[in-house]
Structures are given as structure tokens and as C-alpha cells.
Amino acid sequence: MPHITNDDVDVVIVGLGWAGSLMAIELAQAGLKVRALERGPDRPPEDFAYPKPADQYGYATRNKVFATPRDAALTVRYKQDETALPTRKWGAFAPGTGVGGSGLHWTGVLIRPTPTDIKLKTYADKAYKRGTLDADMRIKDFPFTWDEIEPYYDFFDKVCGLSGNTGNLRGQVQPGGDPFEGPRSNPYPLPALQDTLNCSMFADTARKMGYHPFPNPSANVSQAWTNPYGAQLAPCNYCGYCSKYPCLNYSKASPQTTILDVVKRMPNFSYRVNANVIRVDLHKDRKTARGVTYIDEQGKEVFQPAKIVVLSSFQFANVRLMLLSGIGKPYDPISETGTVGRNYAFLSNGGATLFFKDKHFNPFATAGATGEMFNDISPGNFDGPSLGFIGGAKIHSSQATGAPIGTALPPGTPSWGKGWKEGMVDWYGRSMKISITTTCMSYRGHYLDLDPRYKDPWGQPLLRMTFDWRENELKLQRYLREIVLKISKEMKPDAMSESFLALDSHWDITKYVSTHNVGGAIMGTSPRDSALNRYLQSWDVHNVFVPGGNAFPQNFQANPTATIGAITLMAADAIKKQYLKNPGPLVQA
Amino acid sequence: MSTPPFSRRNFLKATAVAVPVAAIPLHELRAKGLEDVHLQHYQPVFFSAPEWQFILAACDRLIPAEGKGPGALETNVPVFIDQQLKGGLGNDIYLQGPHNITAPKTLGFQLPYAPQNVYRRGIALVQQAANARHAKPFQQLSAQEQDALLTALQKDTVDFAALGETSLKASQFFSQLLGDTKNGYLADPMYGGNKDMKAWVAIGFPGARAQYIEWVDQHNVPYPLGPVSVSGKRA
Numbered sequence: 001m002p003h004i005t006n007d008d009v010d011v012v013i014v015g016l017g018w019a020g021s022l023m024a025i026e027l028a029q030a031g032l033k034v035r036a037l038e039r040g041p042d043r044p045p046e047d048f049a050y051p052k053p054a055d056q057y058g059y060a061t062r063n064k065v066f067a068t069p070r071d072a073a074l075t076v077r078y079k080q081d082e083t084a085l086p087t088r089k090w091g092a093f094a095p096g097t098g099v100g101g102s103g104l105h106w107t108g109v110l111i112r113p114t115p116t117d118i119k120l121k122t123y124a125d126k127a128y129k130r131g132t133l134d135a136d137m138r139i140k141d142f143p144f145t146w147d148e149i150e151p152y153y154d155f156f157d158k159v160c161g162l163s164g165n166t167g168n169l170r171g172q173v174q175p176g177g178d179p180f181e182g183p184r185s186n187p188y189p190l191p192a193l194q195d196t197l198n199c200s201m202f203a204d205t206a207r208k209m210g211y212h213p214f215p216n217p218s219a220n221v222s223q224a225w226t227n228p229y230g231a232q233l234a235p236c237n238y239c240g241y242c243s244k245y246p247c248l249n250y251s252k253a254s255p256q257t258t259i260l261d262v263v264k265r266m267p268n269f270s271y272r273v274n275a276n277v278i279r280v281d282l283h284k285d286r287k288t289a290r291g292v293t294y295i296d297e298q299g300k301e302v303f304q305p306a307k308i309v310v311l312s313s314f315q316f317a318n319v320r321l322m323l324l325s326g327i328g329k330p331y332d333p334i335s336e337t338g339t340v341g342r343n344y345a346f347l348s349n350g351g352a353t354l355f356f357k358d359k360h361f362n363p364f365a366t367a368g369a370t371g372e373m374f375n376d377i378s379p380g381n382f383d384g385p386s387l388g389f390i391g392g393a394k395i396h397s398s399q400a401t402g403a404p405i406g407t408a409l410p411p412g413t414p415s416w417g418k419g420w421k422e423g424m425v426d427w428y429g430r431s432m433k434i435s436i437t438t439t440c441m442s443y444r445g446h447y448l449d450l451d452p453r454y455k456d457p458w459g460q461p462l463l464r465m466t467f468d469w470r471e472n473e474l475k476l477q478r479y480l481r482e483i484v485l486k487i488s489k490e491m492k493p494d495a496m497s498e499s500f501l502a503l504d505s506h507w508d509i510t511k512y513v514s515t516h517n518v519g520g521a522i523m524g525t526s527p528r529d530s531a532l533n534r535y536l537q538s539w540d541v542h543n544v545f546v547p548g549g550n551a552f553p554q555n556f557q558a559n560p561t562a563t564i565g566a567i568t569l570m571a572a573d574a575i576k577k578q579y580l581k582n583p584g585p586l587v588q589a
Numbered sequence: 590m591s592t593p594p595f596s597r598r599n600f601l602k603a604t605a606v607a608v609p610v611a612a613i614p615l616h617e618l619r620a621k622g623l624e625d626v627h628l629q630h631y632q633p634v635f636f637s638a639p640e641w642q643f644i645l646a647a648c649d650r651l652i653p654a655e656g657k658g659p660g661a662l663e664t665n666v667p668v669f670i671d672q673q674l675k676g677g678l679g680n681d682i683y684l685q686g687p688h689n690i691t692a693p694k695t696l697g698f699q700l701p702y703a704p705q706n707v708y709r710r711g712i713a714l715v716q717q718a719a720n721a722r723h724a725k726p727f728q729q730l731s732a733q734e735q736d737a738l739l740t741a742l743q744k745d746t747v748d749f750a751a752l753g754e755t756s757l758k759a760s761q762f763f764s765q766l767l768g769d770t771k772n773g774y775l776a777d778p779m780y781g782g783n784k785d786m787k788a789w790v791a792i793g794f795p796g797a798r799a800q801y802i803e804w805v806d807q808h809n810v811p812y813p814l815g816p817v818s819v820s821g822k823r824a
Binding site for chain 1: 652655678695699739771819
């Protein structure tokens with residue numbers, strides 16, 4: 001039995017990152033008593049005053065504001081018949097912790113998927129001949145239309161002060177933007193960031209070759225901005241410490257800079273930090289939750305009663321809490337029954353590094369989102385069906401940070417000794433990258449469940465991830481490689497290195513890709529094959545809502561944050577307008 | 590900027606025979622910060638005296654003094670490694686067993702050792718290998734012999750298992766040591782390495798300036814200002 005029971009609240013929010021903060025302000029503004037529980041520490045903006053974050057070793061190498069594997073590891077295996085092993089050090093991905101979550105130290109690329117991406121199954125059924133795609137592929141449509149979700153993207157763009165070039169305004173393609181973007185109801189709130197040298201070199205070459213580059217849509221704001229909640233952002237000063245760092249200039253949209261400063265002033269909102277939620281407590285009939293139990297910083301078990309439970313921790317932490325709490329039926333890949341854990345997907349990256357001995361890229365002078373990209377190679381916009389795979393990628397030249405630890409040197413440079421040292425002197429600041437960020441489909445055998453052997457420091461089982469590359473994703477990589485190398489050669493670098501997956505590659509958990517893990521508790525139209533309905537409400541326990549990347553049925557080439565913001569805002573709207581009046585399932589199964 | 594002349598060979602010779610005379614207590618280092626430490630006067634807080642001799646000698650080959658740019662000793666890289674190991678490097682690792690050390694490399698780090706153990710065991714094993722091959726400890730080998738032994742570690746042609754080690758491979762120790770050496774060379778000086786920001790000066794990195802709003806659109810123009818550190822020093 002818990003030692004302590006807190007006062008009742010209307011809404012308890014588990015995890016105070018982007019999704020939790022959006023839910024907090026939306027529901028607090030509706031007059032509800034809201035309490036957020038965050039497993040990590042508080043991260044007030046004064047901790048990140050200039051020049052504290054300007055420390056590559058502390059923040060980017062030692063992961064100062066991330067969750068530790070010690071506390072938050074999961075286990076990984078490639079196939080169902082293998083014994084999974086723990087992620088003892090972070091590699092391919094690194095989740096955040098603490099107030100703001102990963103939203104505190106993300107790069108700030110805020111881009112929407114295309115209308116085809118959100119209806120991928122419909123597209124695949126139309127464009128691909130039956131039997132041409134992997135029989136185990138389990139891609140699905142998102143359970144809403146473009147017109148239904150667009151207003152929420154639009155609002156989140158304004159929350160973040162999205163900076164960039166409009167590509168499609170109410171159906172009219174605009175010069176300088178992404179011609180493949182879905183129609184937007186309003187232009188980008190702010191103009192694009194300044195291009196750096198790598199951006200203009202890449203964009204000029206790509207344009208000459210017939211592609212349609214545009215500036216990376218950025219939540220590092222190009223000009224001063226006051227958002228709809230009244231929070232203010234300052235123009236980005238291109239400090240060069242962005243991806244993996246908290247912003248030292250109040251320029252990167254984060255829960256802190258765009259929401260928390262406002263909601264913290266509301267008397268009906270409160271939050272607890274170092275509060276590690278270990279389960280959602282259900283009523284006897286298991287149809288509703290009565291609250292959550294957490295371990296506080298003194299190690300005491302605390303029960304927090306609540307009428308509504310929002311699970312808004314990181315993607316895999318949400319799935320794990322559902323499994324630990326018995327919310328929904330665990331997925332079984334053999335019988336393909338159960339829903340919690342299914343449709344897990346990651347993503348791949350890769351690219352070329354181009355070295356120019358006579359160029360100064362000044363990589364330290366950059367915003368996190370600085371870059372140019374094109375979307376020509378996205379589903380429906382190129383001839384994927386004749387190539388035998390489905391998917392695509394953002395192809396981009398970004399310059400998220402330019403601090404020197406980990407500097408790439410030309411092939412053949414020794415990894416230590418005089419050669420390495422002189423390589424650093426000769427080549428630091430003289431290279432740029434052309435990269436791919438790919439889609440990743442979902443498959444019957446890729447899923448999440450609880451590990452039978454390994455436990456966290458609180459004695460609870462780790463989440464187990466079963467995942468590997470499939471032929472579809474590897475073929476896509478090989479196709480993208482040809483495009484990237486063609487562009488790279490056109491730019492005539494003095495030296496070049498490349499990094500793409502081979503057709504026999506296994507997923508390498510040691511190489512950072514991106515913390516864009518998705519799926520596991522997906523939104524859908526039926527409780528048979530999805531854990532959540534379109535309002536992110538559990539089909540099984542109707543007062544539990546689970547916003548996050550966990551809701552995506554597969555990964556598109558766009559970064560996930562814009563969509564996490566949009567689906568969370570759509571869910572908050574449904575809670576305010578429908579659920580409060582009539583608590584119960586918002587969609588009839 | 591100018592720096593006092595630093596005689597690497599004399600220093601290595603002197604420290605090879607004796608523990609540094611003018612040891613600075615740790616609390617004093619913390620009070621003053623690690624940026625003003627002199628390597629010759631530094632008393633290690635993690636490494637034993639014999640281990641310290643190895644670290645000094647190995648760092649001196651991994652980033653040597655010869656050629657363009659400062660070496661690891663001139664930039665206090667050993668101080669950085671020693672302080673990191675004492676200061677909790679690796680305390681974020683998930684270390685619960687069971688450990689499967691034969692797992693594919695792509696499944697990542699599976700050793701039962703925190704970095705502190707990797708160094709303790711690794712140094713002892715390298716010294717065994719050096720003694721077996723040359724009848725001398727690593728720090729007394731010629732630069733060529735040291736480079737050859739480090740290369741053998743990197744390529745796993747030194748067999749730690751044959752020396753009785755059950756988990757750690759030579760290449761794993763080497764990559765921990767090399768990674769920490771490079772980190773110490775390029776990190777902010779507050780951590781004890783990159784003394785006087787000499788590595789940043791050599792490569793042209795402005796450090797913690799972190800403000801380039803008037804510079805970002807000046808394409809292909811070398812940045813004119815030297816680095817500053819988080820503590821506000823300039824070089």
C-alpha cells in the first residue's frame with residue numbers, strides 16, 4: 001500500500017515534455033486542476049543562462065540533460081527467438097528526462113508529413129501491385145484527414161514561431177518553399193533562418209539538378225515572436241550549441257520557452273519533479289483509471305488520484321507504463337492479437353561528408369535547424385512502385401552544431417598520433433554533409449514488450465525492443481545513396497566519405513540516428529489493431545490518454561515533433577469539448 | 590599568446606622516477622578550478638603513481654607534441670582523464686547482469702566494467718604485454734615501440750584473454766583511452782584538459798563565444814576572433 005496519498009486532481013500528466021506541457025496548458029486553461037509528474041529533475045531557464053550550455057563535452061558528449069541508461073535502458077534484439085540485451089550506453093537514440101523532456105534540447109526541425117504520408121496504406125494499396133511489398137509489412141493510415149489535423153499543425157506552428165518558407169498556401173504552391181507540402185491554412189509565422197555556406201552550396205546544386213530545396217522548417221526563431229499563449233521568443237543568434245543543448249538565448253521553442261512559463265503561473269496547475277510513475281492504477285472493472293502511483297525523491301510510494309490520466313512520457317516509456325499497468329492487451333506477433341507494443345518503428349540516416357580545402361564553413365556559427373532539404377523523394381512524389389520499395393527521405397544538408405569533438409576527417413586520416421592532430425588543424429571547419437533521414441515501415445515482427453530478465457533500479461522489467469532492418473528499408477538506402485553521391489560529386493569536393501547501410505546490414509545500436517522512435521501504442525480506427533483511438537484515448541481504459549510518438553503507425557521522413565504537437569492538441573480539444581461533458585469512449589468501437 | 594616553454598622529455602623523465610613533489614590537494618584544485626593546473630605539479634586523484642606514468646606516456650603518443658598543433662601533455666589531457674574517472678565518468682551506464690560479452694558489436698557495449706575498471710585492468714594488461722615483449726614497462730619504451738604497441742591494442746593483436754582477462758578486449762581499452770584523450774584535448778578547459786584553449790586555437794574553434802548573428806551570412810570568410818572559455822578567459 002502506498003504510504004502517501006496526494007490531494008485529488010482532475011488531470012494527472014505523466015511526463016512534462018512537449019505533449020505533457022501542451023496538455024497541461026490546454027486543460028488548465030479549461031479550468032481543470034492539473035498536476036504534472038516528471039521523473040527527472042526541474043530544468044528552469046536560469047540553469048541555461050549564457051554561457052553555461054556552451055559546453056560540448058558536458059552536454060553533447062556526457063549527455064548532461066538526458067535520461068541515463070542506468071535508469072532508463074531498454075533491451076534490444078533483432079528477432080523474436082533471440083535473448084535481448086540491454087542498451088547499456090545510449091547509441092542509436094537517447095531519450096530526454098526532466099522538465100521539458102527532449103523538447104528542451106531538440107534540434108528544432110518542425111516539419112509536417114505530407115497528406116500522402118498520413119494516408120500511407122491507402123497510397124500503398126493504390127500504387128503498388130498486390131504482393132510486391134513485404135508480406136509482413138503492417139503500415140496503416142493515420143485515423144484523420146489532412147483537413148481535420150491541419151488546424152492543429154497550424155496552431156502548433158504558432159506556438160513554436162515556425163520559421164521558414166511557405167510551400168503551399170491553401171492549395172497555391174509558393175516560390176521558395178516545399179512544393180510537396182500539404183496545403184496550409186496560414187503561411188509560416190516567421191521568415192526562414194539565414195543560410196550558411198553548406199546550405200547555399202547544397203541548395204544551388206540540388207536546384208540545378210532538378211530538385212526542389214527549401215530551408216529546413218525551424219523552431220529556432222528567425223525573429224522575435226510572441227506565441228498564442230503569450231510566451232515570447234528572442235531571435236536566434238546562431239550560437240552553435242543547439243542539438244543536444246538547452247537554448248542559451250530563449251530562441252528555441254521548448255516547453256520551457258513556449259508554455260511552461262505561462263502555465264506555471266496558473267493556480268490550478270502544479271508539478272512534481274523526481275516523481276517516477278511506476279503504474280497507472282485501475283478501478284476494479286479495469287474500464288477506468290483511478291490515478292497513478294509514483295516513487296518520490298525520498299523513495300516513498302505516493303498515490304496520485306485523478307479523474308483523467310495523460311501518459312505523455314517518451315514513446316517507449318508510455319508503452320512500458322501501459323504494459324506495466326495492464327492497459328490494453330499486449331501484442332503477440334505470432335497470433336497477431338493484442339495491441340500494446342505493435343507497429344514499433346525507428347528510422348535510418350546516412351549520407352556523405354564533403355571536404356573542401358579552400359572553404360571556411362564556420363560550422364560553429366549555426367542554428368540547430370540550419371539547413372536546406374528537399375522532399376522530392378517522398379512517397380507518391382517519385383517512382384517508388386517501380387523500384388520495389390515504399391518510403392522516402394528528406395535529403396538535406398544541415399549543420400546542427402559545429403563544436404569540434406567528433407569532427408569528421410577525410411578518408412585515410414589516421415585516427416590518432418601526429419596524423420590525426422594535423423588532420424584536425426587542416427580540416428576542422430572545412431567539411432559539410434549531405435544527409436538522408438528516412439521513412440521506416442512497420443512490420444509484424446517489430447514490436448515492444450516487457451523483458452523477462454532485466455530490471456530497472458526500481459525493480460520493474462525493462463521494455464524489450466525487437467527490431468532490425470528489412471529489405472524494403474535497405475533498398476531505399478541504396479537508392480538514396482545514388483542520389484546523394486550524384487549531388488556530392490557535382491559539388492566537386494577535394495575528398496569525400498560516405499555512410500549508408502549495405503543490403504546485409506543489421507541495425508547498429510551504437511551509431512546515433514535520431515531519437516525518433518515511434519509506434520507501440522498506435523492510434524487507429526479499431527480496437528482490434530490499435531491501442532488508441534483518433535483522440536489518443538485508450539480503447540480499453542477511457543480516461544487514459546497517451547499522446548506521443550507512440551501513436552504513429554509507422555515513421556515518415558518528416559521529423560516527429562510537429563505531428564506529436566498536432567495530435568496532442570487535437571486530443572486536448574476533444575477532452576475539453578466532448579469528454580468533460582460526457583466521460584466515456586469518444587469513438588464507438 | 591605565449592606560453593612558458595614546456596620540456597616534455599625532461600618532464601616525463603622526472604615523473605618517471607618520482608611522485609610529483611609539489612602536490613596540490615584536491616580541495617585547492619576545486620577552489621581554483623582545473624584551468625590553472627600545471628601538469629608537472631599535478632597529483633592524480635584516480636590513477637596510482639605507476640598507472641599515471643602509463644597515462645602520461647600513452648597520451649603523449651596518441652596526441653604527440655611533434656607536428657602542427659599542441660600535444661596532449663602540453664594541453665593537460667592526462668589531468669582531464671584523471672578528473673573524469675574520479676568525477677563519475679560512466680556512472681550513467683546500465684551495469685546490471687547478466688553480461689553477454691560475445692554479443693554482436695552492433696548490439697553495443699556489453700562489458701561488466703565501468704570505465705574505471707576498464708582503465709585499471711587495461712593498464713595492468715598493457716604493462717604485462719610490454720614486459721613480455723620488451724622486458725620494460727610501456728613508459729620506458731621508445732616512441733616507435735610505444736606506437737607499435739598502441740597499434741597492436743587498437744587492432745586486437747595483443748590478446749588480453751591470453752593474459753587472463755575474461756571480458757575486456759585490447760581494442761575496447763584502446764578505444765576508451767583514445768576517446769577520452771580526444772575529449773580532453775577538445776573539451777572546455779574547465780574539465781582540466783585543453784589547457785589555455787591551445788587545441789581550439791590550433792584548429793580555429795572560437796569556443797564558448799556562442800553569438801554569431803552578424804557572422805552567419807559571411808560565407809567562406811575565416812572567423813577572425815580567438816576562443817573564449819565558459820569561465821570567460823580568452824586565448
